[in-house]
Amino acid sequence: MAGVEQAIQSQSTIHGVRTHLLHVPHLREAHVSIALQVGYLDEPSDHPGLAHLLEHVLMTSPMACHEDVDLISFIQGCHGRINANTEDRVTDFHASVPISLLDVALNAMARQLAQPQLALDTIANEVKVIDAEFHARQNTAQMQRLGGLRALSRPGHSASCCHHGNATTLMASVDLLHDELMGFHQRYYCQPRLTVGILSSLPEAEMQHLAEKVAHYFLVDNAVPQVAPVRSAWGIRRYHSLTAGLTAMEWLWPADTWPATSASYLSSFAHYLDQGGLLGMLPPEVKDYRVELAPQGASDTLQLICHGRRLNVSDEDILSDALAQQWRMFNHKIPPPMLSIWQHFPSLAAPWWHWVRQQAVVERLLPSVSSDTSPVFCRSQLRCLAWRPSTARPSCTPSKVKSSPTDHRPAPVKQWVGRYGVEVDASELIEQQWLACYLPAAQVSLPPLTRQQLACQGVVLYEKHIQTGASLLLMGASEQVATACAGLFDAMQYLPYETPGILAQRLISSLYRRPHIPAVWCPDAPPASALLRMLQRGYGQRHSGVPCRISSRCPGDKSGELAVMVIISLPATPANRYLAAFAERQQAGEFLHQVRHQHQLGYVAAIRRDDAVPFIRIGYVVQSSQHSGQVLMTALGDIITRLWEATFEVLDDQSTLLQADAVINTPETPIGALDLQWLQLLGGGEIPLHRLITPWPPSEHDIKALKATVQRTDEREYRFLSSEI
Structure with missing residues (x-):
């Protein structure tokens, strides 16, 4: 993964379309983004949700050039x-595709997005999907936050209204909705509003040629000729309180307080602040903070979220002064290339898509930023959302880990020692040390400002929830990692644990098999005994929370939401591991189409795979509020059977199969390489799928054995989770 010094090439096509290109030689997949400077604030006031509906319909309506195939299925x-x-x-519409198929996939994306045929039945179905999403998200923290932003908006501005969309706001006839969607599309899906981003191993000249082809599709006659400057949405009200399960303050500096500079430079400044640039300058009550440019729902702002008790709006002077002071220090410096920053992510896809989307919206805002002589990040324009815990329910207060050896009997800790060949994936890891830690059925609270302090020391902290617990991965020089681990586990606290997400996500968590005891992985030597003792004591005092009550029996006909998962288990042979990965990719788009549109079972549908030992498990999940468990079981069984019949038709015609490296995900960053190896160890194996040596295409014997296993429908496992169980 050498060559992280490459810079992003930002330029304009012959059509005036903005393009962002980044050449990374080792990539096997390309990550592309087609972003348009139009959002829900541009939609007509009598049809809230129209922009959201158009996004859905463009993805799921049959393509003009491929009859009965939608964009999701085509890319899959x-x-x-x-x-x-x-x-x-x-x-924005973003995709990852094998390099060999980038031209085909990007051409199909551009044609569908620029010149769509919007099917009436698809429009009707997607209104139902959006309505289901609206009701499922009504009481979430995300919707509360959007409500708070509306309260801070100027009366009469479109930002003061809810734009999610539901069956009420989109209740017009399908024919009328079709005309409204086409009119909205023709006005806004055009070259002046288009940004194209391509990250791949192709030469820049070839990527620029592909971007030119995309731009050509968006040349229309009756589009809005220019993108008008953004009119500020903010009203005179500067503060709003929200009730949620956390204590935090969200400060927002509107675009007219930003310094006059480029969008990419502002992105670099926001990252600098987020990675420790504000240490020592924040109120002492701050336990953690995040900085983001153009955040969701308030893209015309720079966002600073501070977590901690006893924070209040009077801290705005301290924060505004801190941002202005740091800008004076940062201004005119040469920031590090974004690619070197993104090496700390498990994949380049997500940060690339986010960056392109960020550039598209900030470029739209730049005409409204302050001049060079105006004070930057001034407090007079600052807006604030105050998050306060509800008094109706107890907050998730961390439990301090005590050092008394008599608290609990120490739990055993599973250990792995060795590098397992990760240097093959990322040569940078030859000089690096790391420690990976897994805590089953646990949610942790890290010491104050841990992420930022470690970043300043050159240690990367990658923290995530992996369906069944908490995972921490630290990477850096040997001395820094050892010091960081000692301080981290000594001061770590535990929160009450509950499987997060909607019913379907909770059900999916039961698919994955992980150790039932804490686990650690070090590259060269066992972890220090003192570290293990701290981990044992802390884990012994964790809060298990309320267990997720999953049943293997179909519930009766009761009201409420119901999630169903069908599991197919396969022996974890090398051939089956490849074939399961192939099937997951090949079936995912059609499964979503069958569940949502053909059978109308519900809007939540997903396929997930657990590449574990001794059995691989593929789970097919649906969530519905309209059908009984028996109806869902029967429909899912039929859908799965047809999906596998189509998969075997493809496998039997091996002349059409892609190379194995187009089917299997390979790590793109050092953290990604460590993460894939860590998940493989937790699943009971040692060799990740991308480093598995096995013949491809598969042999006739392997396909025949897989058919025999899949066709044994009586061996399929069913799991249910509902609000009634």
Whole structure:
């Protein structure tokens, strides 16, 4: 993974479209983004949710050039992944596809997004999907926050209204909705609003040629000729309180307080602040903070979220002065290349898509930023959301880990020692040390400002929830990692643990098999005994929380939400591991289409795979409020059978199969390489799928054995989770 010094090439096409290109030689996948400077604040006032609906319909309506195939299924057929996102001032469609199919996939994306045929039945179905999403998200923290932003907006501005969309706001006839969608599309999906981002191993000249082809599709006659300057949405009200399960303050500096500079330089400044640039300058009550440019729902702001008790709005003077002071220090410096920063992510895809989306919206805002002589980040324009815990329910207060050896009997700790060949994936790891820690059924609270302090010491902290517990991964020089681990585990606290997410996500968590005791992985020597003792004591005092009550029996006909998962288990042979990964990619798009549109079972549908030993498990999950468990079981069984029939048709015609490296994900960063190896160890294996040596295409014997296993429908496992169980 050498060559992280490459810079992003930002330029304009012959059509005036903004492009961002980044050449990374080792990539096997390309990550692309087509972003448009239009969002839900641009939609007509009588149809809130129209921009969101258009995004859905463009993804799921049959493509003009491929009859009965939508964009999701087409990209999945290219062994890629695609998603989309509608925000206040930008809508983006982003995908990852094998390099060999980038031209085909990007051409199909551009044609569908620029010249769509919007099917009436698809529009009707997606209104139902959006309505289901609206009701499922109504009481979430995300929707509360958007409500708070509306309260701070100027009366009469479109930002003061809810734009999610539901069956009520989109209740017009399907024919009328079709006309509204086409009119909205023709006005806004055009070259002046287009940004194209391509990250791949192709030469820059070839990527620029692909971007030119994308831009050509968006040349339309009756589009809005220019993007008008953004009119500020903020009203005279500067503060709003929200009730949630956390204590935090969210400060927002609008675009007219920003310094006059480029979008990419502002992005670098925000990252500098987020990675420790504000240490020593914040109120002592701050336990953690995040900085983001153009955050969701408030893209015309720089966001600072501070977590901690006893924070209040009077801290705004301290914070505004801190940002202005740090800007004076940062200004005119040469920031590190974004690619070197993104090496701390498990994949380059997510930060790249986020960066391109950020550039698209900030470029739209730049005409409204302050001049060089104006005070930057001044407090007079600052807006604030105050998050306060509800008094109706107890807050998740951390439990301090005590050092008394008599607290609990120490739990055993599973240990792995060795490098397991990760240097093959990332040569940078030859000089690095790391420690990975897994805590089953646990949620942790790290010491104050841990992430920022470690970043200043050159230690990367990658923290995530991996369906069944908490995972921490530290990487850096040997001395720094050892010191960081000692301080981290000594001061770590535990929160009450509950499986997060909606019913379907909780059900998916039961698919993955992980150790039932804490686990650690070090590269060269066992972890220090003192560290293990701290981990044992802390884990013994964790809060297990309320268990997720999953049943293997179909519930009766009761009201409420119900999630169903069908599991197919396969012996973890090398051939089956490849074939399971192939099937997951090949079936995902069609499974979503079958569940949502053909059978209309619900809007939540997903396929997940647990690449563990001794059995691989593939889970097919649906969540619905409209159907009984028996109906879902029967429909899922039929859908799964048809999906596998289609998969075997593809496998039997081996002349059409892609190379193995187009099917299997490979790590793109050092953290990504460590994360894949760590998950493989936790699953009971040692060799990640991308380093597995096995013949491809698969042999006739391997395919025949897989058919025999899949066709034994009586061996499929069913799991249920509902609000009634």
